[in-house]
Every structure is written in C-alpha cells, then in structure tokens.
Amino acid sequence: VTAFLTATLWWAYTACLVYLLTIAAMFILLAVSSSIENRLRARQKRNEDFDTLSHSPFTIPVSIIAPAYNEAVCITAAVNSLLAQTYPEYEVIVVNDGSTDGTLDRLIMDFELKPIGTFFRRTLDATPVRQLYRSERDPRLTVIDKPNGGKADSLNCGINLARYRYICCVDGDTVFFPDALLSGMRLAIQNPAEVVGVTSQVAISSYPERARQPDGRVRVDRNPLGAFQLLDYLRAFVTSRQAWNRGNYMLCAIGAFTVWRRDIVLELGGFSRDFTCEDIEFTFRVHDHFRKSGRPYRILALPDIIGVTEGPNSIARLVSQRARWQRVISETVWHYRKMFGNVRYGSIGLLGMPYYVLGEILAPIVQALSLVVVVLGATLGLLGWRECIQSMVVLAFASGALSNAALLLQERHSGTFQGRDLFFLVLLAPLDLFVYRPILFWAQFKGMIDFLRGDRSWNKFVRNARSATAS
Amino acid sequence: MIPPHILSLAMWSVMTLWAATAVGVLLEFRRHRRKGARAADLMQQLTAGGSPTSDQLPDLTRSEFQDLVLKGLPHTVEVAIAQELRWRAGDEALLTLATGGTRAPLDERINALQVMASGLHPQRYRVLAAALRSEPAELAAVALRLLRELDDDEAARTLVDALAEGVYSASRVAAALERMTAERASLLGPLLLHSSTTMRFWGLRLAGRTGASRWIGDVRESLTDREPIVRRAAVEAIGRLGSVDDEAAVLARFLDSSPMVRVHAARASVAFGNGTVAEALVKLLTDRQWIVRAAARESLLALGETATPVVTQALWHDDEFAANNAAEVLFRTGVAIQFIHGVLDRPQDARLCQLAARFMTVSGPYIVRAIDDQLDAAQRAALRRIVRETLAALAAERDR
Numbered sequence: 087v088t089a090f091l092t093a094t095l096w097w098a099y100t101a102c103l104v105y106l107l108t109i110a111a112m113f114i115l116l117a118v119s120s121s122i123e124n125r126l127r128a129r130q131k132r133n134e135d136f137d138t139l140s141h142s143p144f145t146i147p148v149s150i151i152a153p154a155y156n157e158a159v160c161i162t163a164a165v166n167s168l169l170a171q172t173y174p175e176y177e178v179i180v181v182n183d184g185s186t187d188g189t190l191d192r193l194i195m196d197f198e199l200k201p202i203g204t205f206f207r208r209t210l211d212a213t214p215v216r217q218l219y220r221s222e223r224d225p226r227l228t229v230i231d232k233p234n235g236g237k238a239d240s241l242n243c244g245i246n247l248a249r250y251r252y253i254c255c256v257d258g259d260t261v262f263f264p265d266a267l268l269s270g271m272r273l274a275i276q277n278p279a280e281v282v283g284v285t286s287q288v289a290i291s292s293y294p295e296r297a298r299q300p301d302g303r304v305r306v307d308r309n310p311l312g313a314f315q316l317l318d319y320l321r322a323f324v325t326s327r328q329a330w331n332r333g334n335y336m337l338c339a340i341g342a343f344t345v346w347r348r349d350i351v352l353e354l355g356g357f358s359r360d361f362t363c364e365d366i367e368f369t370f371r372v373h374d375h376f377r378k379s380g381r382p383y384r385i386l387a388l389p390d391i392i393g394v395t396e397g398p399n400s401i402a403r404l405v406s407q408r409a410r411w412q413r414v415i416s417e418t419v420w421h422y423r424k425m426f427g428n429v430r431y432g433s434i435g436l437l438g439m440p441y442y443v444l445g446e447i448l449a450p451i452v453q454a455l456s457l458v459v460v461v462l463g464a465t466l467g468l469l470g471w472r473e474c475i476q477s478m479v480v481l482a483f484a485s486g487a488l489s490n491a492a493l494l495l496q497e498r499h500s501g502t503f504q505g506r507d508l509f510f511l512v513l514l515a516p517l518d519l520f521v522y523r524p525i526l527f528w529a530q531f532k533g534m535i536d537f538l539r540g541d542r543s544w545n546k547f548v549r550n551a552r553s554a555t556a557s
Numbered sequence: 558m559i560p561p562h563i564l565s566l567a568m569w570s571v572m573t574l575w576a577a578t579a580v581g582v583l584l585e586f587r588r589h590r591r592k593g594a595r596a597a598d599l600m601q602q603l604t605a606g607g608s609p610t611s612d613q614l615p616d617l618t619r620s621e622f623q624d625l626v627l628k629g630l631p632h633t634v635e636v637a638i639a640q641e642l643r644w645r646a647g648d649e650a651l652l653t654l655a656t657g658g659t660r661a662p663l664d665e666r667i668n669a670l671q672v673m674a675s676g677l678h679p680q681r682y683r684v685l686a687a688a689l690r691s692e693p694a695e696l697a698a699v700a701l702r703l704l705r706e707l708d709d710d711e712a713a714r715t716l717v718d719a720l721a722e723g724v725y726s727a728s729r730v731a732a733a734l735e736r737m738t739a740e741r742a743s744l745l746g747p748l749l750l751h752s753s754t755t756m757r758f759w760g761l762r763l764a765g766r767t768g769a770s771r772w773i774g775d776v777r778e779s780l781t782d783r784e785p786i787v788r789r790a791a792v793e794a795i796g797r798l799g800s801v802d803d804e805a806a807v808l809a810r811f812l813d814s815s816p817m818v819r820v821h822a823a824r825a826s827v828a829f830g831n832g833t834v835a836e837a838l839v840k841l842l843t844d845r846q847w848i849v850r851a852a853a854r855e856s857l858l859a860l861g862e863t864a865t866p867v868v869t870q871a872l873w874h875d876d877e878f879a880a881n882n883a884a885e886v887l888f889r890t891g892v893a894i895q896f897i898h899g900v901l902d903r904p905q906d907a908r909l910c911q912l913a914a915r916f917m918t919v920s921g922p923y924i925v926r927a928i929d930d931q932l933d934a935a936q937r938a939a940l941r942r943i944v945r946e947t948l949a950a951l952a953a954e955r956d957r
Contacts, residue, residue: 103559118741129695132627133667135702142732143766201923217923226633249848276694276726448717476564483571490578494585501589508586 088466095463102456109445110484117491121327127328127389128499131269137555139171140268146275147175148267148345152238154258155183160396162196163261163295167393169224173267178227180258184234189258193229198222210356212243237341238357238364246352253351255365257342259396261294266289266392270345283372283385284345285339286392287323289502290315291436294394299504304391306366306507311404313514315397320492326441327387328495336385336439337373341365342395350375361421363414370422377431389499396514405529412533413541415446420537450530453523454521478519485523486516515534596624603634617642619668626671648678657691662793667699668810674703686715690724697725705733713741721747723754731759735766742769743751749775754784761787765794773798779932785815792818796825804829808837816846817885823852827859835864839871842879854882858889872915880919887916888924894931901936902942913940914947 139145150168154161161180168178182190193199199219213235221227232243241255252274254267266286274281289304291297292312297305307313330336339346341363351357355372357364370387398404419426419442423424426443428435460477463469490512496502503511559567609924613834622642626635643651645667655669656662670688673681681703688700706714713734720730733742741763748760749772761779762909776798779791792810795803807829810822823841826834838860841853857864864886871883887893893916900913917925917940929937 110874126695129664129667130698132700133702134696135705135729138702138705138729138732138736142735144728144732144735144762146728201926249851274727276698278728397662473559473561473564476561476568477559480564480567480571483568483575485579487571487575490575490582493582494578497585497589501586501593503586505583505586505590510581512582515579516575 091462091466092468095459095466098455098459099463099469102452102459103113105444105448105452106481111487112441113325116329117325117488118494119332120325121495123328123332124389124495124499130273131390131500132271136268136272137267137465139272140174142174145174146252146271147177147250148173148254148271148479149250149348150176150178150254150256150267151181151241151244151248152178152256152258153181153183153186153237153244154189155234155237155257156185156187158185158187158189158192159201159293160259160261161189161192161313163228164256165193165197166257167260167262167264167266168256169227170264171267172270173262175250176226176254176267177249179230179247180227181230181232181240181244183232183236183240190229190231196218196404197224197227197229199227199229202228202301206544209248210242210245212239212246212356218247234327236359236503238359238361241364245348245356248348251348252345254343254345255341255346257437259294260288260342261297261395262343262393263298263391264294265346266343267538269388269390269392270343273388274345274347277384278347280382281384281386282350282376283339283344283369284388285327285336285344285386286388286390286497288319288340288342288393288395288532290319290397291392291394292397292399294396297394297419303504304394304502305362306503306511307399308510309399310514310517310521311399311401312397313511314518315404317489317511317515317518318522318526320496321489322518323387324389324495324499325488326491328389330438331386333433333437334384335373335433336387337369337434337438337442338366339369339385339387343392361414361417362410366414367418367421369419370425373431374422374425375376389496391496391500391502401525404525405532408526408529409533409536412446412450412530413537415442416534416537419443419447426489447534450527451536453527456532482516482519487521489518492539522532592624596621596628600625600628600630603638604631619646619672620664621676623668623671626675635675636677639672639674642672643676644676646672648680651678652680652684656687663693663695666696670696670699670703674707679726680716682711685712686719689715689719690722694725698729701725701729706738708737709739713737714744715738717741717744717748720759721751723753723756727759731763734763741875742767742771745769746772746775749779756812757782757784757787757789761794763792765790765797768798770798777803777806780810783916785813785818788813788815788818789821792822792825796821796828799825799828801829804831804834808834811837811841816844819844819846819849823849823856827856830860830863831921832863832867835860835867838864839867839874839879839883842871842882843874843876850878850882854886857883857886861890865890868892871913872912872919877919881921884916884920884924888920888927893924894928897928897932897940900943901939904939910943910947911951914944914951917944918948 135372152164152168156274159461165178165180180193199221202218202220213232214306215230215232217227217231219231228247230243230247245253252271270284270286274284290312292307300306307318327336344365350372354375357368372385398407399535425431425435426439460469460474464471466476493508493511599617619642622638651669653659655666656672657666661942669683673684685700685704688696691697704716716730716734717935719725720727745760748756749764751757751760757779761776764776776791776794779787780787780795782791788810792807795807810818813819813822819841823838826838835857838853838857842850844850844853857868868883869887872880874880874883894912896909896912900909903909919926932940
C-alpha cells in the first residue's frame with residue numbers, strides 16, 4: 087500500500103509540477119507579448135487626435151445600455167458619469183431590470199424622469215417593457231422599466247430601443263471617466279469594417295464614486311481584499327488580454343464596458359439568456375461566427391482604465407461573485423468545446439481555448455490535487471517541510487513578480503496610481519498566494535460544483551454600505 | 558522530487574525577479590512624475606514671455622517638444638521652438654528621419670514629423686501626405702492630426718486627395734477636414750462624382766457641413782443615386798444647402814425604399830418648414846419603421862406651431878401609431894395642455910370637447926398620466942367627466 091501510495095503521489099507531484107511549469111511559461115510568454123501590445127497602444131493613445139474626435143459630427147454615435155438590478159446606492163453616480171462623457175453624440179438607456187431596492191425611484195427623482203410613450207420594434211426577444219421614461223434634466227437619458235429577466239434580457243431590451251450603429255454595454259455599478267467612450271470608440275471609428283468589439287479595463291474599488299483623485303490617478307483601497315482584486319484585474323487585463331489582442335483571440339469582453347457593432351449583435355440574435363452571464367459567451371459566439379464565415383474581424387481589449395467598478399468588500403461576497411465567474415467560464419468553454427485544439431478556429435482553437443482550459447477550468451482541480459499531494463507527501467515523509475516552504479516561496483514571489491509586471495506595464499502605459507499606492511501593491515503582491523488565492527481556489531471549486539449541478543443563478547453580491555453623504 | 562539545490566536556486570531567482578520588477582515599478586512611477594514636472598516647468602518657462610530664445614531650450618528634445626505641443630503650447634511659441642529644433646537638426650536630416658530613411662524607431666519618426674510640421678519645413682506637405690499613406694497606422698494618425706492643425710489650403714488639398722484615394726480611415730479624414738477652417742468647399746467636386754460609394758457619401762456630408770453651395774447641382778443629382786447611403790447623405794446636405802426649389806425633391810425621398818433615407822429626409826424637411834411639409838410628415842408617422850416614425854415626430858416637434866393644425870387632425874388618423882405620435886407632439890409642444898385648460902374653462906364648446914376626448918383616447922397611459930400631473934384633483938375629475946360624456950354622445954350619434 088505504501089509503495090502504491092508513494093508511486094501515486096510521485097505521479098501526482100510530477101503532474102502538478104508539469105502543470106505549474108506550463109502555466110508559468112504561458113504567463114511569461116503572455117507578459118512579453120503584452121508588453122509589445124502595450125507599447126503600441128500607448129503610442130496610439132499619445133498620438134490620437136482626441137480633440138477632433140470629441141467635436142466631430144462624423145464621430146459615429148453610440149447607444150450606451152446600462153442594465154441595473156438593485157443598484158440604488160450607486161446608480162446615480164454611474165448615470166451621472168455616463169451623461170458626462172466627452173463624446174459628441176450618444177444616448178444612455180438605463181434598463182431597470184425589476185429592481186426591488188428603489189433603483190427606479192432613485193432614477194426618477196435624481197434625473198427628473200417623465201413617462202413617455204414610444205412605440206418600438208422588438209427586434210430581439212426580451213421581456214415586455216412596463217414603462218419608458220425620459221429625463222427632463224437630460225433628454226439623452228431614457229429609462230426602461232421592465233420585470234426582472236436577467237442582464238442579457240435587459241441588454242436585448244435596450245438594444246430594441248437603441249438608435250445608433252454601435253452599442254456600449256456597461257454595468258450600472260461602474261463610475262466612468264469622462265473620456266471612457268471616446269477612448270473605447272477610437273479604434274472602432276478608425277476601422278469600423280473590421281473592429282466589431284472593443285473592451286477596456288476598469289479599476290476596482292469598494293466605493294467607485296470616490297476612487298478617482300483630482301489629478302486623474304486612481305486611489306487604491308487600503309483594504310487588502312480590494313487591493314488584491316485590483317492586482318487580479320490588472321493581471322487579467324494588462325498581462326493577459328493585451329497578449330490575446332495580438333493573436334486576435336480576445337475571448338472575454340468584460341460586462342462592465344464593451345462596445346459592440348449593433349449589426350453584429352442583431353446578426354447573432356442578441357445576448358443569450360441561456361447562460362448565467364452574457365459577456366464571455368457573446369464574445370465566444372462572435373469569434374465562432376466570424377471564424378466560420380471567414381470574414382475579417384477584430385475584438386480588442388484596451389489597457390486604458392476607463393472607470394472604476396465596485397468590488398465585493400467581504401470574503402463571502404467575493405466567493406459568491408467568483409464562483410459565478412467560474413461557473414460562467416465552465417458553461418461557455420463546455421458549450422464551445424468544439425473549438426478546443428481545432429485548427430479551423432486558428433488562434434482561438436490553438437491558443438485561446440487551451441488558455442481557458444489550462445488556466446481556468448483545470449486550475450481548481452490541480453490546486454486541490456497539489457494540496458493533497460503536499461499534505462500527504464509531508465505526512466508520509468516524502469516531502470520535507472523545508473522543501474514545501476521553499477516551493478511556496480517560489481510560487482509566492484513568481485506570482486508577485488507577475489503582478490509587478492502588470493503594474494509596470496500599466497505605469498508605462500499611463501501613470502495610473504500614486505507612489506505610495508504602488509509601494510503598497512508591490513509589497514502586497516507576494517502575499518497574494520497565501521491570502522487571496524485560497525479564497526479564489528475555494529470560489530473556483532464552488533463554481534465548478536455549481537456548474538456540474540447546473541446552477542444558473544446570478545448570486546449578485548449586496549452592494550457595499552455607504553454613508554449618507556458618500557452616496 | 559526536486560533536488561534541494563535547484564529549489565534553492567529557483568527561490569533566489571524568483572525573489573530577485575520580484576525585487577527587480579518592484580524596483581522597475583517604482584522607477585517607472587518616478588520617471589513619469591519627473592517627466593510631468595519637467596513638462597510643466599518647460600511650459601511655464603516657454604510661455605512666460607513672448608517668443609522663447611535658444612538659450613531657454615538648450616536640452617529640449619523633439620520628444621519633449623511633441624509632449625508640449627500635445628499639452629497645448631501656444632501656436633507662436635510652438636512655431637518658434639520648432640524652427641529652432643529644425644535649425645539644430647538640419648532640414649535634410651529631419652527629412653531623412655521623418656521618411657524612415659535611417660531605420661529610425663517609429664517614435665523618432667513621429668517626433669520628426671511634428672518638428673517639420675510645426676517648424677513649417679518646406680517639404681512638410683509631401684512628407685505628411687506620404688505618412689498618411691504609410692504603415693503603421695499610428696504614423697498616418699499623426700500625419701492626419703498635423704495636417705488638421707496646419708489648417709491651410711495645401712493641407713486641405715492633401716486631405717481631400719487622401720480621402721479620394723481611400724487612404725487611412727475615410728471617416729477620420731472627413732472629420733479632420735470638417736474641423737478645419739481653411740477653404741475646402743471648392744475642393745469637394747471630385748468626391749461628389751467619385752466612383753466609390755464611400756467617397757461620394759463623405760463628399761456629400763462634407764459639402765453639407767462646409768456650406769459648399771457651389772456643388773448644389775451635384776448634390777441634387779445624388780438624391781437619386783443608386784446607393785442608399787449616398788441618397789441619405791445627399792438629402793442631409795440638401796437640408797443644409799438647398800432652397801425652396803428643393804422641397805419637392807426632399808419630400809419625394811419620404812417614399813424612398815431605405816429607412817435611413819426617409820429618416821434623413823424627415824429631418825432635412827424641417828428646413829423648408831411649412832404646412833405642406835407638415836402634412837407629408839404626418840403621413841410619415843405611419844411608416845413601418847419606428848425610427849422613421851420617431852424622426853417624423855421629432856421633425857413635427859421642430860416645426861412647432863406651423864405643424865399644429867395638421868398634427869391636430871392626425872389625432873383622428875386610422876393608424877394608432879400615427880394618432881399616438883400626434884398626441885405626443887401636441888403634448889410636448891404644450892398645445893395639449895392649452896386645449897385641456899380650454900375645455901375645462903369652456904365645457905360647452907363641442908369642438909374642444911371632442912378634441913380633448915380624442916386626445917385622451919389616443920394618448921395612452923403615459924401621456925394621460927403626465928397631463929394628470931399638471932391638473933389638480935377637481936380639474937382631473939372634470940376632465941374625466943367631459944371625456945366620458947363626449948365619448949358617450951359620439952357613440953350615441955354613431956348608433957343613430
């Protein structure tokens with residue numbers, strides 16, 4: 087029995103080590119590729135003629151659609167930030183998705199909404215509208231009130247009413263910087279024939295409405311949970327998605343901010359209500375559609391931080407959110423499994439899907455296996471404690487170095503954070519493995535179980551409490 | 558398992574890597590801050606008193622100069638500094654650099670282009686025209702911005718030529734042209750007759766925006782172009798450039814097969830603002846596309862009092878969309894609340910009662926609620942009674 091156990095442990099240990107080395111090699115390659123992309127985007131931004139774009143009547147108009155479900159505490163700040171965009175022509179459609187916390191009342195009061203009667207065609211299937219409102223304070227704002235149907239349903243409902251050629255899907259809990267839309271649309275305007283989708287980075291904070299400093303830099307939460315999430319977002323955007331851009335396999339346009347060409351959304355029948363979240367599935371679907379038809383297209387992720395979104399400020403809320411994300415990734419990857427390793431899908435099949443399978447789907451399984459191997463190995467005397475500790479230190483500092491690489495690329499692109507915040511983040515980065523990753527591991531594991539159980543619930547986290555003056 | 562010395566080596570390696578990247582982050586922050594502070598110092602120093610002298614900019618680099626221009630350096634100071642930098646580098650060397658002759662990095666080429674354009678280098682138009690046609694796209698974007706900032710006849714000609722050749726992004730080139738103040742209307746002729754649909758589209762849009770009335774004949778002909786987007790641009794341009802003679806041609810576009818043309822025809826027709834246009838717009842309220850109906854409704858709103866008689870008649874339209882849109886126009890122009898108050902003051906006026914009853918019937922719940930908000934409880938009750946009695950009387954009359 088001991089011999090069998092030892093042999094099994096040895097194989098499991100080797101498998102984990104191979105996995106780890108593969109992941110490390112993948113992240114190093116992604117970081118190198120990202121640095122090239124990052125340099126290109128920084129140069130593009132520096133030389134962009136924002137003045138002409140923000141004043142030209144020829145700048146393509148955009149319909150911003152913001153679904154909102156129980157966002158009463160932050161909806162006013164979010165909508166105000168959308169109405170303050172420096173973009174020449176756009177409309178804002180807020181879809182109140184059957185909120186029960188007074189989101190609609192807050193909107194009616196703060197934006198002086200009046201009921202309107204507009205007849206529109208239901209191009210996409212969506213829950214029937216209860217009432218339409220237009221703001222007397224700003225006629226660009228329309229609010230749709232409808233029974234709860236989920237985010238995809240709300241987006242489809244908003245698209246039915248949208249007037250413009252591009253739609254910008256945003257979250258109702260995100261506060262946007264004034265140049266967000268201009269920044270997001272500049273590449274689409276440059277090449278509207280090929281660029282069908284653009285997403286951009288958001289920072290994370292417990293209180294988005296207070297995160298931007300007067301000098302334009304983003305304040306970092308001193309709460310370690312918030313700071314770890316910020317590092318996680320940076321790594322995902324700056325060292326992963328930038329690299330995906332280069333091979334045109336950007337597989338996840340974020341729900342907080344993505345611009346889509348409306349004809350493509352209509353061509354594909356809108357956002358799917360069959361998945362827990364719509365963003366990643368729709369991105370996969372667009373890739374699938376264009377790769378099959380052989381038409382040229384691009385979906386881009388920009389490193390510009392265009393706003394600040396609200397992150398959970400307790401472990402339970404974080405686990406709930408991340409378990410949902412894991413479930414969504416699993417649902418989507420499973421649904422589009424035909425792409426995996428399929429040369430017909432080019433970089434999607436050979437790079438994008440393997441990344442998701444290795445880096446996201448297998449991660450909780452390998453992490454669980456590693457835990458068992460280390461504990462059993464140490465107990466049986468196959469692994470020395472010194473060896474275990476050294477291995478953990480290697481992993482912690484490797485992870486810290488990767489976070490630092492993301493911070494470095496972000497600072498090179500645009501000075502985003504204050505010096506003291508950077509110092510804090512740099513010191514915090516190696517602790518990620520011991521403090522933040524175990525939480526994510528648990529969330530991912532839970533997400534996988536939920537996926538296998540066929541759970542489809544959203545599990546929205548309760549908004550962080552605010553003082554009366556802050557909100 | 559892993560040999561201890563390899564594990565130890567790995568540990569020290571990753572710790573060194575972490576430390577190196579951490580120092581990199583902090584140095585990058587410092588570099589950013591220093592660069593910003595130096596740019597602010599330079600800006601203050603250079604804009605303090607008139608034209609800068611060469612001893613004020615002993616170590617100013619072309620990259621810093623471009624940063625200052627992007628931050629809004631005053632034009633006269635910009636020209637003076639650029640000419641100083643031109644003189645230092647030499648015109649030939651700048652030309653070689655800007656055209657990529659020395660395999661210089663892209664940033665160097667961009668900085669050289671900026672100095673050439675700002676310093677009024679004699680070859681600037683030729684080099685910018687070439688940059689506009691070259692890869693990578695960042696170079697073309699810079700050339701476009703510089704030509705827009707030059708804002709003179711030659712720059713406008715260069716951009717119109719680029720648009721006609723389909724160089725770079727047509728919408729971006731058109732936006733730059735639209736933003737310029739130099740004479741460019743006279744250059745648009747070839748675009749209007751271009752074989753490419755896209756070029757004709759942008760030519761027409763620019764013609765409308767720049768007030769190029771000399772091309773009105775070509776714009777009129779484009780109203781019947783085979784391509785819908787050209788007709789859409791033509792009708793938009795006619796709305797800006799046309800005269801009363803064009804009214805019939807614009808109204809004819811109300812029957813166009815493309816909804817976008819009908820939308821823009823509805824918007825353009827407001828320029829001719831009269832009863833005939835209002836009648837045609839009311840017919841458009843029954844269009845099968847909601848965006849066209851919405852455009853017709855907004856145009857009727859823009860016509861204001863001129864449209865009130867026909868919009869009032871439209872309350873009795875067979876099409877429920879048309880009647881509802883007419884009610885919305887009357888509500889939003891404030892006409893509805895006037896006659897509601899009129900009927901409350903003179904409930905014996907049969908014509909007013911019928912009008913109010915019809916309005917309240919076709920308005921739908923949203924407008925009814927909005928009207929209610931403007932009345933007190935007694936007025937609301939009186940209005941309900943009048944509407945009820947009028948509808949009953951009309952029904953009885955119909956039965957007879």
